[in-house]
Amino acid sequence: MAVRIAVAASDRPFQGPVSRDSGSEGTEWLAGESPAVAVTRLNLTNYRNIRHLRLETEAKVVVLSGPNGAGKTNVLEALSFLSPGRGLRRARLADVPRRGGTGVWAVAARVRYPRGVIEIGTGVAPDQRVGERRLVRIDGQVARGTAALGRALTVNWLTPPMDRLFIDGPSPRRRFLDRLVYGFDVDHAARVSAYDRALRERSRLLRDGRSDAAWLGALEETMAACGIAVAAARRETICRLRSGMKAGVSPFPAATVAADGDVERWLDVMPAIDAEGRFRAALEAARDCDARSGGAAVGPHRTDLAVCHAGKDMPAEDCSTGEQKALLVSIVLADARLQEARLGRAPLLLFDEIVAHLDATRREALFELLIDRPAQTWITGTDRSLFDRLGSAARRFGVDDGRISASPE
Ligand SMILES: Nc1ncnc2c1ncn2[C@@H]1O[C@H](COP(=O)(O)OP(=O)(O)OP(=O)(O)O)[C@@H](O)[C@H]1O
Ligand SMILES: [Mg+2]
Numbered sequence: 001m002a003v004r005i006a007v008a009a010s011d012r013p014f015q016g017p018v019s020r021d022s023g024s025e026g027t028e029w030l031a032g033e034s035p036a037v038a039v040t041r042l043n044l045t046n047y048r049n050i051r052h053l054r055l056e057t058e059a060k061v062v063v064l065s066g067p068n069g070a071g072k073t074n075v076l077e078a079l080s081f082l083s084p085g086r087g088l089r090r091a092r093l094a095d096v097p098r099r100g101g102t103g104v105w106a107v108a109a110r111v112r113y114p115r116g117v118i119e120i121g122t123g124v125a126p127d128q129r130v131g132e133r134r135l136v137r138i139d140g141q142v143a144r145g146t147a148a149l150g151r152a153l154t155v156n157w158l159t160p161p162m163d164r165l166f167i168d169g170p171s172p173r174r175r176f177l178d179r180l181v182y183g184f185d186v187d188h189a190a191r192v193s194a195y196d197r198a199l200r201e202r203s204r205l206l207r208d209g210r211s212d213a214a215w216l217g218a219l220e221e222t223m224a225a226c227g228i229a230v231a232a233a234r235r236e237t238i239c240r241l242r243s244g245m246k247a248g249v250s251p252f253p254a255a256t257v258a259a260d261g262d263v264e265r266w267l268d269v270m271p272a273i274d275a276e277g278r279f280r281a282a283l284e285a286a287r288d289c290d291a292r293s294g295g296a297a298v299g300p301h302r303t304d305l306a307v308c309h310a311g312k313d314m315p316a317e318d319c320s321t322g323e324q325k326a327l328l329v330s331i332v333l334a335d336a337r338l339q340e341a342r343l344g345r346a347p348l349l350l351f352d353e354i355v356a357h358l359d360a361t362r363r364e365a366l367f368e369l370l371i372d373r374p375a376q377t378w379i380t381g382t383d384r385s386l387f388d389r390l391g392s393a394a395r396r397f398g399v400d401d402g403r404i405s406a407s408p409e
Contacts, residue, residue, distance in 0.1 A: 035374060038111070039376060044107055048097075049071050049074060050402040057395045061379060062379070063394045063397065064404075094131075096124075104125065105124055109121075121138075122137070151186050153347075156332055159350075159352040174304065183347060196301065202223065203294060216287065235259055241257050242256070253323070254310040257308075258305075262299075333369060346375035367390050384398070
């Protein structure tokens with residue numbers, strides 16, 4: 001079966017294309033004021049438990065409700081594939097196509113901006129080899145890699161596994177921090193990947209006992225150049241967040257954030273060029289030690305995101321579950337506001353089971369904040385009634401066994 005992976009415009013700025021009509025197309029459901037940035041049409045084909053899905057909406061907030069295992073998170077995951085990377089589950093590509101299908105899957109979205117629309121498509125085509133990267137098309141043109149998606153749209157999310165973000169190890173926190181960088185620096189993801197590739201290659205050489213000094217030197221140079229750029233972008237993001245989150249937005253607490261790592265500390269006290277030299281020298285000096293332990297003892301791959309509840313002066317890991325969730329909401333919404341204020345672009349937000357752990361006051365405050373945002377938010381839950389207070393700003397859909405239906409208002 002041939003699946004057409006829809007299309008979209010590649011290197012256009014996020015503010016939106018200028019050429020096409022953004023008018024509504026007949027079957028859209030208007031609910032209250034329309035968001036400036038929105039996925040107004042979503043088509044999924046053979047996406048996990050969803051054979052076909054077609055959804056159109058103009059709403060500020062899109063609510064997906066239904067029983068466990070219905071496919072709500074799958075829809076959000078599909079939307080997260082409109083941004084670079086492996087989506088909100090960090091899925092292996094092989095796990096995404098519907099089981100029992102052909103291995104071909106597609107996500108196609110029409111994204112509306114203030115000045116027009118673009119069509120973004122991604123997925124795996126029938127003629128692709130197993131293990132190949134997903135295809136990306138922007139307004140019909142094939143894009144090189146997924147990085148082009150970052151120029152088209154910023155997407156961020158909060159999911160139930162992130163309830164443990166402050167409890168578990170640093171890797172998910174580092175990824176969370178990196179996602180906050182993407183909105184402001186579309187090349188950040190590519191630099192992180194280049195750094196990780198060089199790190200892996202260096203580790204392989206050291207593990208195999210290959211003493212090719214020139215090769216190791218070249219890899220360490222790449223690690224130093226990319227690593228300093230990555231650390232500098234994270235530091236900038238932290239500075240931005242600090243200024244954007246001085247007060248918090250009640251009842252969501254202000255968070256004190258810091259990037260905790262050796263390279264970031266060097267950048268505090270010396271120019272980037274010197275930090276790069278120091279990092280390169282540290283890598284060279286640590287070769288024997290790194291060969292024994294694997295990996296690299298120093299570098300931005302070890303950076304942690306430290307978060308503190310500012311009002312209570314309490315590290316996030318010692319806050320209650322609901323407080324931790326509120327801190328995450330604070331950070332994501334502050335980042336969204338900063339993107340709006342400084343770049344004139346607002347991210348699409350995907351909140352999976354967001355109201356779990358939030359009390360009624362925080363739930364209602366969150367709804368108000370989402371309604372005030374200039375971009376669309378997608379939100380899921382098993383209990384539709386929890387979203388009643390969103391009123392006409394929300395469009396509600398029921399999800400059941402991989403099928404979606406518009407709920408009566
Ligand atoms: N590749 C796949 N093919 C078919 N089904 C899949 C595939 N991957 C996952 N599923 C199934 O999709 C179903 C829906 O998953 P999803 O996580 O979207 O449910 P949900 O509605 O979010 O449920 P919950 O309320 O429990 O979070 C699950 O039963 C899962 O096993
Ligand atoms: Mg779910």
